[in-house]
Amino acid sequence: MSPITQDLSPTEDGIARAAALLRVGGLVAMPTETVYGLAGDAMNGAAVARIFAAKARPAFNPLIAHVTGPEMAERLAVFDDRARAVAAAFWPGALTLVLPLREGSGLSPLVTAGLPTVAIRCPAHPVAQALIGAFGGPLAAPSANPSGRVSPTRAEHVRQGLGGRIDAILDGGPCAVGVESTILGLEGAPLLLRPGGVPLEALEAMLGPIGSGGDAHKPNAPGQLASHYAPEAGVRLNVTAPAAGEVWVGFGPDCVGAALSLSPKGDLIEAGAALFQTLRDADVLAGAGGRIAFAPVPETGLGRAINDRLRRAAAPRD
Incomplete structure (x- = not known):
């Protein structure tokens, strides 16, 4: 394929191209x-291998297969009545289900990292839905950024990280949720494998108590590596009094003097949508060798996903 990355508009012609x-x-x-x-044909092993190469992503880290809805999903995974009920309640939307891989699914083993399970999501974005529909099959699509770095919520973020490594960027404007999907394991008892855009409380209201799972050394779903979402600058969390020279990122009205804020009014939805852009802006302000300090964010609702991303951004890096 061409090393030139095309810019495509979300029109009928752009989606067809x-x-x-x-x-x-x-x-x-x-x-x-x-x-x-970063979408590629989930049935095409060479295309999926290109995803890993473009991102420099470890091959043991599985991908999410994106589908148009339950009918396509059930060709890839084994659904029981509980999984169907959860999909009916939360799809399309920011929820990924990890389910047993269906025999004869046709998915490249690279998508599942050789595991007997598959992660599946039905996105709500109309452009994503249109593209999957026009393509006519599942798309493997991890975040469109170099592995371990800050996730992209705008087309220009993709170009900054992967320009020249991929074939095209379909520009659908800024992402509304701004943090990755919640990942729910439903092989047995429900397990939260990654907090994300659907709050844990909403899932527990339907399913009852949900345990936690996942292993940074042997991931069974994306987003479990200890160091992830990292800017160039160092990151410190739960800071109410920043040190000299730190770029302080506030949350809520009490962070007087903060250089940036996830949400001046303390709104978790606003903070989630702003998280990755704010990380990028803070990284620029911090400069080479600098540090970023984040004010505390409540560990409830979408705050659980925000804190998960911040903890991984602050983790020691290999």
Whole structure:
């Protein structure tokens, strides 16, 4: 494929051109309501291998297969009545289900990292839905950024990180949710494998208590590596009094003097949508060798996902 990354508009023609690239094994960054995803044909092993190469992503880290709805999803995974009920309640939307892989699914083993399960999501973004529909099959689509770095919520973020490595960027504007999907394991007892755009409380209202799972050394779903979402600058969390020279990122009205804020009024939805752009802006302000300090964010609702991303951004890096 061409090393030149095309810019495509979310028109009928732009979506058709993106689908044509995907059919020949190309890679297209597509907007979703969570973050931009780097899409490739989930049935084409060479295309999926290109996703890993473009991102420099470890091959043991599985990908999410994106579908138009339950009918396509059930061709890839084994659904029971509980999984169908959860999908009916939360799809399309920011929820990924990890379910047993259906025999004969046709998915490249690279998508599942050789595991007997598959992560599946039905995105709500109309451009993502249109692209999957035009392509006619599932798209493997991790976040469209170099592995371990800050996730992209705008088309320009994709170009900054992957320009020249992928075939096209389908520009659907800023992402509304701004943090990746919640990942729920439903092989047995429900397990929260990654907090995200659907709050844990909403899932527990339907399913009862949900345990936590996941292993940074042997991931069974994306987003479990200890160091992830990292800017160049160092990150410190739960800071109410920043040190000299730190770029302080506030949350809520009490952070007087903060250089930036996730949400001046303390709104978790606003903070989630702003998180990755704010990380990028703070990184620029901090400069080489600098540090970023984040004010406390409540560990409830969408705050659980925000704190998860911040903890991984602050984790020691290999």
